Amino acid sequence: MRNFVLGLSCLTVASMLAMPVSAQQFAPKKPECIAGAAPGGGWDFVCRTTAKVMFDLGLVKERIQVVNMTGGGGGVAYAHVANERADDDNLIVAASKSVSMRLAQGAYPGNTMQDVRWLAAFGAEYGAIAVAANSDIRTLDDLVASLKDDPRSIAFSGGSSVGGNDHLKILKLAKVAGIEDLRQMKYVAFSGGGEAITQLLAGSVQAISSDFSEIMGFVESGDVRIIAVLSPERLAAFDQFPTAKEQGYDVTGLNWRGLYVPRNMSDEAYGFWLDTVRRMTASDEFRDLLVSAGIEPLSLFDADADALVASDIEETQALSRELGLMN
Amino acid sequence: MMDTTLLLIDGFATALTLQNLLLALLGAFLGTLIGALPGLGPSNGVAILIPISFSLGLAAIPSLILLTSVYYGAMYGGRISSILLNIPGDEPAMMTCLDGYPMTRAGRAGEALALSGLASFVGSFFATCGLVILAPQLVGIALLFGPAEYFVLYTMAFATLGGISAGNQAKSVFAACIGLGLAMVGIDTQTGVERFTFGEVHLFDGIDFLIAIVGLFALSEVFHFIEHHGTPGQVGAGGVKVGRLVPDLATVRRCVPTLGRSTAIGFLAGVLPGAGASLGSFLAYSVEKKLVDPQGRTFGKGDPRGVVAPEAGNNAAAGGALVPMLSLGVPGSGTTAVLLAVLLSLNITPGPMLFAKNPDIVWGLVAALFIANFMLLALNIPMVGMFTRLLMIPTRILMPVVAMIAFVGIYSITNSTYDMLMMVAFGALGWVLRKLSVPLVPVILGILLGNQMEVNLRRALTISDGDWSVLVGSPLAIVLWVIALAGFLAPLLLGAMVRRRMNGMSAGASDAD
Numbered sequence: 001m002r003n004f005v006l007g008l009s010c011l012t013v014a015s016m017l018a019m020p021v022s023a024q025q026f027a028p029k030k031p032e033c034i035a036g037a038a039p040g041g042g043w044d045f046v047c048r049t050t051a052k053v054m055f056d057l058g059l060v061k062e063r064i065q066v067v068n069m070t071g072g073g074g075g076v077a078y079a080h081v082a083n084e085r086a087d088d089d090n091l092i093v094a095a096s097k098s099v100s101m102r103l104a105q106g107a108y109p110g111n112t113m114q115d116v117r118w119l120a121a122f123g124a125e126y127g128a129i130a131v132a133a134n135s136d137i138r139t140l141d142d143l144v145a146s147l148k149d150d151p152r153s154i155a156f157s158g159g160s161s162v163g164g165n166d167h168l169k170i171l172k173l174a175k176v177a178g179i180e181d182l183r184q185m186k187y188v189a190f191s192g193g194g195e196a197i198t199q200l201l202a203g204s205v206q207a208i209s210s211d212f213s214e215i216m217g218f219v220e221s222g223d224v225r226i227i228a229v230l231s232p233e234r235l236a237a238f239d240q241f242p243t244a245k246e247q248g249y250d251v252t253g254l255n256w257r258g259l260y261v262p263r264n265m266s267d268e269a270y271g272f273w274l275d276t277v278r279r280m281t282a283s284d285e286f287r288d289l290l291v292s293a294g295i296e297p298l299s300l301f302d303a304d305a306d307a308l309v310a311s312d313i314e315e316t317q318a319l320s321r322e323l324g325l326m327n
Numbered sequence: 328m329m330d331t332t333l334l335l336i337d338g339f340a341t342a343l344t345l346q347n348l349l350l351a352l353l354g355a356f357l358g359t360l361i362g363a364l365p366g367l368g369p370s371n372g373v374a375i376l377i378p379i380s381f382s383l384g385l386a387a388i389p390s391l392i393l394l395t396s397v398y399y400g401a402m403y404g405g406r407i408s409s410i411l412l413n414i415p416g417d418e419p420a421m422m423t424c425l426d427g428y429p430m431t432r433a434g435r436a437g438e439a440l441a442l443s444g445l446a447s448f449v450g451s452f453f454a455t456c457g458l459v460i461l462a463p464q465l466v467g468i469a470l471l472f473g474p475a476e477y478f479v480l481y482t483m484a485f486a487t488l489g490g491i492s493a494g495n496q497a498k499s500v501f502a503a504c505i506g507l508g509l510a511m512v513g514i515d516t517q518t519g520v521e522r523f524t525f526g527e528v529h530l531f532d533g534i535d536f537l538i539a540i541v542g543l544f545a546l547s548e549v550f551h552f553i554e555h556h557g558t559p560g561q562v563g564a565g566g567v568k569v570g571r572l573v574p575d576l577a578t579v580r581r582c583v584p585t586l587g588r589s590t591a592i593g594f595l596a597g598v599l600p601g602a603g604a605s606l607g608s609f610l611a612y613s614v615e616k617k618l619v620d621p622q623g624r625t626f627g628k629g630d631p632r633g634v635v636a637p638e639a640g641n642n643a644a645a646g647g648a649l650v651p652m653l654s655l656g657v658p659g660s661g662t663t664a665v666l667l668a669v670l671l672s673l674n675i676t677p678g679p680m681l682f683a684k685n686p687d688i689v690w691g692l693v694a695a696l697f698i699a700n701f702m703l704l705a706l707n708i709p710m711v712g713m714f715t716r717l718l719m720i721p722t723r724i725l726m727p728v729v730a731m732i733a734f735v736g737i738y739s740i741t742n743s744t745y746d747m748l749m750m751v752a753f754g755a756l757g758w759v760l761r762k763l764s765v766p767l768v769p770v771i772l773g774i775l776l777g778n779q780m781e782v783n784l785r786r787a788l789t790i791s792d793g794d795w796s797v798l799v800g801s802p803l804a805i806v807l808w809v810i811a812l813a814g815f816l817a818p819l820l821l822g823a824m825v826r827r828r829m830n831g832m833s834a835g836a837s838d839a840d
Binding site for chain 1 (some may be wrong): 472516518657679744
């Protein structure tokens with residue numbers, strides 16, 4: 001998340017270099033971007049940077065206003081968009097994997113993924129599993145051996161609540177590793193990756209499941225050792241860290257960021273926003289910046305973004321059922 | 328140390344330009360204003376100004392100067408409405424109501440404002456010094472605290488809660504229980520289960536304490552006013568003298584030990600991620616009360632030390648909270664979370680490597696904090712006279728304005744009409760509690776601290792597989808337990824003794840000086 005923000009903000013510089021765009025049929029009036037959480041979070045920055053970059057590139061004539069609508073882990077904003085603004089042409093909303101996961105778990109009561117239109121997923125941040133630098137655990141095999149011996153011997157900290165992304169990542173690993181009862185896995189939820197890693201350093205927990213970029217700084221300082229990155233291939237900019245896959249555990253875990261729009265937005269407006277987001281994310285500078293920040297570019301638009309959300313939901317529901325978090 | 332000094336001088340060299348000084352002045356002024364308005368606190372203040380610093384195209388250091396001035400400014404400003412109106416501008420300023428408002432009633436508003444301004448300055452000045460000298464070492468303190476230790480720390484805070492109000496202690500406990508109950512609402516992060524949400528999506532994230540504060544304090548005043556058909560109620564004007572603006576030297580001198588203790592306590596509370604300024608001001612106040620006024624004769628009735636302690640405490644905590652934010656990337660409070668986001672957006676990643684990788688930014692930031700601090704002192708002391716004019720505004724004008732600011736403030740943060748209704752409900756609750764003379768501060772503390780206390784207990788027990796002995800598993804935990812027990816039992820034992828002695832003395836000993 002951290003590097004994502006960093007990457008996006010670098011964009012503001014990069015965007016100065018990009019070219020303006022030809023005139024569009026549709027021009028948004030008083031466009032808004034809703035972030036379903038307080039200022040300072042991931043959604044807030046998706047909105048603020050999108051708003052800035054689009055304006056700087058000349059893709060929108062009016063500045064997009066960012067509105068923070070807090071509550072329900074994004075559920076208040078989701079319900080607002082689905083129920084009250086369903087045909088608004090001038091609205092985009094920040095999204096991330098936690099939106100699709102909450103939809104899967106029924107945490108947005110009365111709403112499903114069909115209630116909005118998924119516009120884009122434009123950045124992927126992969127998870128990582130790490131231990132303290134002085135830990136005996138050196139590889140994923142070591143970790144799995146300890147877990148198989150006694151699943152309760154290792155407590156994982158993470159920045160999401162139980163059932164959230166950081167938790168599901170280790171459950172997926174446990175499942176692939178052949179650990180029978182997933183409920184035995186010990187996961188301790190903290191409010192954010194920073195707190196989770198502090199408790200790893202304090203020795204309260206034995207391992208952490210978090211986003212790669214949250215952990216990275218502590219690897220450089222020599223406090224923490226990453227034992228697996230949960231990406232399909234080694235990260236381009238940080239290829240010294242082995243993936244889980246190459247260690248024989250086919251697990252990936254990513255957190256994506258993107259946007260959704262109201263369900264009944266006119267086709268003209270939808271076309272405009274789709275084109276605008278494509279243009280925003282297409283520049284070379286954008287890609288370079290993402291890679292150097294430890295974030296893999298992701299270019300899923302329209303139907304592909306929709307499919308991503310659907311697969312998130314399917315996976316989350318299967319795991320949540322197994323864990324007894326939902327029926 | 329030599330290096331540090333050189334780096335700091337470098338920091339000042341980058342920070343001290345005319346543009347930066349003007350930005351600091353602007354930030355300090357806006358911050359004070361934002362802090363003083365009920366509902367708008369330091370985190371909203373900083374959040375509101377982020378886009379401004381972006382659209383001004385400011386570089387890293389000037390943006391940081393603007394935003395840290397707002398941050399410190401809001402911490403200063405929060406006290407103003409606490410003292411003058413009994414309505415805390417933000418949550419750390421809550422404790423300042425306890426003695427600040429009684430001082431206003433006694434015609435000593437000017438003194439209270441000047442003293443608390445001074446206390447804010449001392450608190451944040453020394454906290455910033457502490458940040459400069461000790462930041463790397465202080466990280467060690469944060470690492471001593473695991474979930475079990477945090478639980479005991481919060482237990483300690485609750486154990487001393489009974490002592491904070493002057494009146495009936497049972498009512499304080501009752502109020503704290505209401506707060507604890509409210510803290511349970513929302514999705515439980517440790518299991519993902521909904522509690523007391525009634526399927527209402529607005530309640531999933533729990534109850535925002537800002538809504539509770541604004542409702543309980545500000546709106547209940549408005550209701551009280553309406554009930555009395557416009558005759559002056561608890562708030563405000565009617566007949567309150569403004570009195571002298573500058574406290575005499577003797578009063579200041581009496582506050583010096585308080586300043587020292589409260590700064591130290593506040594700073595340490597700030598260093599612990601998650602505890603933050605509210606715990607800092609609360610602990611500073613309750614420790615001070617225990618030490619200098621165990622019989623409860625002057626605290627809560629307008630003792631200047633009761634104003635100085637929480638203000639020094641919360642401003643020191645604001646400085647202390649920057650330690651984990653800069654060196655661990657862990658925000659200790661809502662405001663530092665927003666500042667963290669600002670740093671990230673400026674392409675600076677706080678964390679263990681920050682001091683090594685971006686020393687210019689760190690020391691520029693520290694220099695910015697010092698500049699903001701002096702600017703605020705210069706701004707706040709002369710403005711005391713202006714602030715006190717607020718008391719001359721007739722209540723019939725003041726009250727509608729308070730109501731309006733409360734609604735606009737809350738709506739601007741959450742963009743939700745549901746939260747405004749919830750605020751009205753809290754206003755009604757506050758009105759009822761006032762009728763029963765149940766103190767409101769413990770309700771908020773229950774909401775603020777209860778959640779953290781519970782979550783950390785659950786974390787500790789998850790890690791230990793349900794073994795409760797983990798709660799006494801480290802020397803630090805045991806020390807905290809001892810302090811908690813002492814804090815809880817001392818008033819009971821002392822109380823009995825004091826009552827015996829008090830029988831012989833005149834009851835009119837409440838003369839605050």
